[in-house]
Amino acid sequence: MDKLTFYTNPRSRGRIARWMLEEIGQPYETVVLDYGAPMRSPAYLELNPMGKVPTVTHGPRVITETAAICAYLADAFPEAGLLPANRASYYRWLFFAAGPFEAAVFDRALGLQIPPERTVMVGYGDFDRTIATLEQAVSASPFIAGESFSAADVQVGLQIGWGLEFGTIPDRPAFRAYWNRLKDRPALLRANALDDALARGSADV
The missing domain is CATH 1.20.1050.10 (Glutathione S-transferase Yfyf (Class Pi); Chain A, domain 2)
Structure with a gap:
């Protein structure tokens, strides 16, 4: 299974992505980034050029923006039952x-x-x-x-x-x-x- 990695700060919209990750029930690694230099590091900017959190990686795939993260994880893990009929x-x-x-x-x-x-x-x-x-x-x-x-x-x-x-x-x-x-x-x-x-x-x- 491709590894899930979650880049966040607990005082951010990352809390939306965290809730979604807990709903799908899959293991994931959390990387906490402080505001300022850590979010502007070259390595992180390769993942998210906006220099913001949250970001989720799933194997080689990179997802930013909380709504996109919610939609992606619901699709990637349909067994969680988070995709409604409507x-x-x-x-x-x-x-x-x-x-x-x-x-x-x-x-x-x-x-x-x-x-x-x-x-x-x-x-x-x-x-x-x-x-x-x-x-x-x-x-x-x-x-x-x-x-x-x-x-x-x-x-x-x-x-x-x-x-x-x-x-x-x-x-x-x-x-x-x-x-x-x-x-x-x-x-x-x-x-x-x-x-x-x-x-x-x-x-x-």
Whole structure:
């Protein structure tokens, strides 16, 4: 079997990829990179020219971007059961979360205001419409792509969880109910324990 290697920092979007790796249940090696010089080393830039984390390698294959990592691992390890029957909703919301939703949330958090006459120029249009669209999506079924948990819920779910924790999205009942269906998954609890230990500088991880 090709080796899985996970390049991350516990204070990063790498937590999304970590959760996905724990969901597939395959062994993997973790390489922790500090911000700054370690992420700009020539060796790492060969893998990820952006000089950011996370990155996952699977044998000779290199995958960056959290949504791509989730989609790739679900495809590479179908026995994990993270590919739903409704692929249309699966891909739609996986990439909605990584694109319009994340951009809208971070623009708002950074105080960036899109003039009303320019909203057509940005992928998410405006913050309120983006939030309302995702609220409708998580209200339609137990999971984002239907009745079963999928890799898309990893991407969507953790972003909603962070949004509720840090107050970057409105604390609406639909978001809270959706996050409550995800937050105690064993794979997420394992992932959080690993990254929390790393963040504390634990020597036993």
